[in-house]
Amino acid sequence: MGLALPYIFKDERHLNRSLTPCSVYFYYLSHLIEKGPHYVSEKQEKVHPVKVWDLPTRIFHWSLVALVAIGLITGFLSPEWWMGVHLWAGYGTVLLVVFRLVWGIFGSEYSRLETFTFTPREVIAHIRELFFLRPTHYIGHNPAGALMIFALIFILAGITISGLLVLGGEENQGPLAGAANYQVGDMAADIHEALTFILMVLIAFHIVGVFTEIHLSGENLVRSMIDGIKRVPDAIKPPIHRDARPLAAITTMVSFAMLAGSLLWLFSTMPPSGLIAMAVNEDFQRECGDCHEVYHPSLLPRASWTTLMAGLDDHFGEDASLEPDTAIVITAHLATYGSESWDTEAANRFRTVSPDAPIQISATPYWLRKHDDIGEATFKRKGVGGKSHCKACHRDAESGRFDDQKIKIPNE
Amino acid sequence: MKMLTLALATAAILLSAVGAQANPARDAIVAGFVAQAKAENPGFDGFSATRGEIFFKANQVGGKPETPSCTSCHGATPFTPGQTRAGKVIDPMAVSKTQDRYTDPKKVDKWFRRNCNSVLGRECTAEEKGDYLTFMISR
Numbered sequence: 001m002g003l004a005l006p007y008i009f010k011d012e013r014h015l016n017r018s019l020t021p022c023s024v025y026f027y028y029l030s031h032l033i034e035k036g037p038h039y040v041s042e043k044q045e046k047v048h049p050v051k052v053w054d055l056p057t058r059i060f061h062w063s064l065v066a067l068v069a070i071g072l073i074t075g076f077l078s079p080e081w082w083m084g085v086h087l088w089a090g091y092g093t094v095l096l097v098v099f100r101l102v103w104g105i106f107g108s109e110y111s112r113l114e115t116f117t118f119t120p121r122e123v124i125a126h127i128r129e130l131f132f133l134r135p136t137h138y139i140g141h142n143p144a145g146a147l148m149i150f151a152l153i154f155i156l157a158g159i160t161i162s163g164l165l166v167l168g169g170e171e172n173q174g175p176l177a178g179a180a181n182y183q184v185g186d187m188a189a190d191i192h193e194a195l196t197f198i199l200m201v202l203i204a205f206h207i208v209g210v211f212t213e214i215h216l217s218g219e220n221l222v223r224s225m226i227d228g229i230k231r232v233p234d235a236i237k238p239p240i241h242r243d244a245r246p247l248a249a250i251t252t253m254v255s256f257a258m259l260a261g262s263l264l265w266l267f268s269t270m271p272p273s274g275l276i277a278m279a280v281n282e283d284f285q286r287e288c289g290d291c292h293e294v295y296h297p298s299l300l301p302r303a304s305w306t307t308l309m310a311g312l313d314d315h316f317g318e319d320a321s322l323e324p325d326t327a328i329v330i331t332a333h334l335a336t337y338g339s340e341s342w343d344t345e346a347a348n349r350f351r352t353v354s355p356d357a358p359i360q361i362s363a364t365p366y367w368l369r370k371h372d373d374i375g376e377a378t379f380k381r382k383g384v385g386g387k388s389h390c391k392a393c394h395r396d397a398e399s400g401r402f403d404d405q406k407i408k409i410p411n412e
Numbered sequence: 413m414k415m416l417t418l419a420l421a422t423a424a425i426l427l428s429a430v431g432a433q434a435n436p437a438r439d440a441i442v443a444g445f446v447a448q449a450k451a452e453n454p455g456f457d458g459f460s461a462t463r464g465e466i467f468f469k470a471n472q473v474g475g476k477p478e479t480p481s482c483t484s485c486h487g488a489t490p491f492t493p494g495q496t497r498a499g500k501v502i503d504p505m506a507v508s509k510t511q512d513r514y515t516d517p518k519k520v521d522k523w524f525r526r527n528c529n530s531v532l533g534r535e536c537t538a539e540e541k542g543d544y545l546t547f548m549i550s551r
Contacts, residue, residue, distance in 0.1 A: 292498030317478035318497065319529040323522075385499040 047231035050238055052140060052224060054108040060100055061225055067092045068156075068199070075196065083404035087167065087174070094160045097153055098256055106249035109241045110140035118143040133216055139232055139239075142213070148206050155199050162192040169273075170345045171403060178270025182343045274343035275400070281333040283326050291320065292388055296400035297337035298347040299361050305334035308359040316360075346402045362387045374409075383410025437515040438507075442545055444517070448538035456539065464547025467540055468505075474533035482531060482544075490551040506551035514545055 053061075067089045074086035104113035118126075126143040129135040135142060141149060168176025169185015180188070210221050224230045232238060278297070288294045297305065309331040313321045322330070339347040349366035357363035362371075371387075378384060384392045391397035396406040442459075449456045468482045468490070478497060479485065486494035490506035503510040514520055528536040536544075 290500075291496045292500055313529070314476075316497070317476050317530075319476075319526040321526060321529075388498045 046234045048234055049229045050139060050232045051228050052110045052230045053228040054111055054244055055228065056099075056103055056244070057107060057111045058225055058228055060096055060103065064093070064096050064100075064156075067096065068203070071159075072196070072200070079407075080404040081407040083171075090160050090163050093156055097156050097160070098260075099253060100153065102249050102252045102256070103244075106245040106252065108244040109239065111244070112242070115239075116141035116143075116146035116149070118146055123147065130212075135213075135216060137217065137233060137236055139230060139236065144209060145213075148202065148209065151202055152199070152206070155195055155202060159192060159195045159199060162188040162195060166192050172272035172274045172344060172401065173403065175264035175268040177268065177272040177274075179267045179273070181273050182345065182348050185345075186348075274345075274347070276337075276341060278337050279333075281329070283329045284333045287322060287326060287330060291318075293391055294398070295361060295390065296346075296397065297334050298339050298342040298344060298400045299350045300339060300359065301351050301353065302335045302338035302340055304353055304358045305338050306331060309334065311359070342400065344400055344402070346400060378409060381410055381412055383412055435515055437517075438549065441514055441517050441520055442542065442549070445538045445542035445545065449542055452538050459539070459542035459546040461543070461547040461550045464543035464545070467544055468547060472532045475529070475531040476533070479527075479530045482527070484531070490548055505548050507549050508551055513548065520545075 071086060071089040071093065074082045074089065078085075101113075103111050109115060123143040126135060130144065164174055164176050165180050165188035166185050167174040168178070169180035169182055169188060171177075171185070213219070214221050219230055221230075285294055300308070308315070309327060312327065313319050321327075339351045341347075350361065350364055352365055354360065354363040354365065361367055379387050393407055393409045394402050395408060396403055446456075446459070449459075468486075469488075471480050473480075483494075485496055486502055486505050491504050491509055493504050494502040496502060503513075505513065507513050524536055524541055528534065528540075
C-alpha cells in the first residue's frame with residue numbers, strides 16, 4: 001500500500017530549473033509514460049490466470065450496457081413513439097440493478113459487494129497512488145472502480161424510480177398512474193433528466209477509468225469482463241474463493257419480485273389520477289363533428305371555450321353559428337370539461353394559450369413546441385389532412401390521453 | 413291555405429318536370445321556399461335548376477375570403493364529395509348521390525343561414541335557396 005518515493009526527485013536533471021509542484025508532476029508523469037505500464041512490462045512479473053467475474057456478473061454488465069444505451073437513445077434521440085421501448089429498457093434496468101444487489105450478496109467471491117467495499121482511508125490512498133500512476137493491484141474492483149459501481153447503481157435506481165413517477169404522473173401510465181399526479185410527474189421529469197446527465201458523466205469517467213487502468217496495469221479489463229479472467233501477478237495471493245449460491249440468489253430475487261410486484265400491482269389498481277369520467281353530450285358531438293374532428297374539451301381552458309362559443313358567427317373565418325338553445329348546452333359541456341378539470345399532460349400543457357389566438361389549440365406554445373420538427377409537407381399528406389386533424393397521428397386523441405406510444409404519422 | 417296548396421302544386425309540377433325522387437319531407441321544404449319566394453317577389457315564376465347551377469358554381473363577393481364559392485368546400489360538381497376547411501369529408505350534394513339530403517328542415521335552415529353568410533356575407537333569398545335545391549334535386 002505504501003507509496004514508493006518518486007525516485008525521479010534524485011535525478012539531477014531538474015536541479016538547474018525553477019520548480020513548481022506542477023512542473024515536477026508533469027516531469028514525473030512524462031518519465032513514467034516513457035517507462036510504460038507498471039505491473040507487467042516494467043517489473044516483468046510472472047502472472048497466473050484467475051477467474052474473477054462469474055458468468056452472471058458478466059451477463060449483467062453487458063446487458064446493462066445495452067439497456068442503458070437503448071434508454072439513452074430512445075430518451076434523447078428517438079421520436080416520441082419509441083416511448084414503449086424506452087419503458088422496457090427501464091423495467092429491464094430495474095431487474096438488472098436488483099439482480100446485481102442480490103448477486104452482490106450471493107454471487108461468487110469478486111461479485112460480492114463486501115469484497116469491494118473500502119474504507120475512506122483506502123479510497124484516498126488509492127487515489128493518491130493513481131495520482132502518481134502507481135496504483136496497488138487489486139484482483140477484483142479497485143476502490144475507484146468500486147465507488148463507480150455504487151454510484152452507478154444509486155443513479156440507475158434513481159433514474160428508474162423517477163421514470164416510473166414521470167410515467168404515472170405525466171403520462172397516466174404504468175403502476176403509478178393513480179398514485180402520482182401531474183405535478184409530481186413534472187418534478188420527477190426534471191430529476192429523471194438531471195440524473196441521466198449525471199449518469200452520462202459517470203459512464204464517461206467509468207470508461208476513462210477502465211482505459212487508464214488498462215494502460216497502467218497492462219491488464220485488458222474489457223476482455224476480462226468478457227471471458228471473466230484476469231492475469232494476476234504471482235506475488236499477489238488471491239483470497240480463498242467463495243462460490244456463488246445461485247439458489248439463495250434466485251429465492252431472494254423471486255421474493256423481491258413478488259413483493260415489489262404485488263406492491264406495484266396494488267398501486268396500479270388505482271384509476272389514473274389525471275382522467276375523469278366525461279358524460280357524452282350528443283349536441284356537442286354532432287354540432288362540432290359536422291365540420292371538424294371533435295376536439296377533447298381538455299385541450300383548452302374554460303375561458304377559451306367560452307370565448308370560442310361566443311364567437312361562432314366568425315369561427316376561424318366561417319359562420320358556425322348555432323341555435324341559442326344548442327349553444328348553451330354545448331358551452332356548459334365545454335365549461336364543465338375544460339382543461340382545468342383534468343390532470344393529464346395535455347390538459348396541464350394546454351392551459352397556457354396563445355394571447356393572440358386564445359381559441360386555437362394549434363397556436364398554443366406547447367402545441368407549437370411539440371410539432372416544430374414536423375414539416376409542412378407532413379401536415380399536407382393525404383393521411384394527415386392538416387394541423388386540425390389530431391387523430392390522424394394521435395390515435396388516442398378522442399380520449400384526451402395523447403400517449404407517446406399512440407403516435408403514428410401516416411406515410412402518405 | 414289556398415296559397416300553400418298552390419305552392420305544393422307548383423312544387424309538384426316543378427319536381428315531376430325535372431324527374432327527381434319524390435320525398436314528402438323534401439317536397440314540403442321546397443314548397444316552403446316557393447311560398448317565401450312569392451312573398452318576397454310578386455313576379456316570381458318558379459325555381460330554375462340552371463340558375464341554381466350558376467349560383468352553386470359562381471365566385472361570390474361579400475363573403476368571408478376563405479370561402480368565395482359553394483364549391484370551396486362542396487365538391488366542384490354535385491356528384492363529387494367535398495371537404496370542410498378543417499378536413500372533414502362532405503358527401504356529394506346531389507340527391508342522387510346522397511339520398512337523405514334536404515329532408516330535415518332544421519338542417520336545411522341551419523346550413524343556408526351559415527353558408528350564405530360565409531360565402532355571400534348575407535342571407536340568401538328564397539329564390540336563391542329554391543334554385544339551389546331544385547338544381548341539387550334534379551341531379
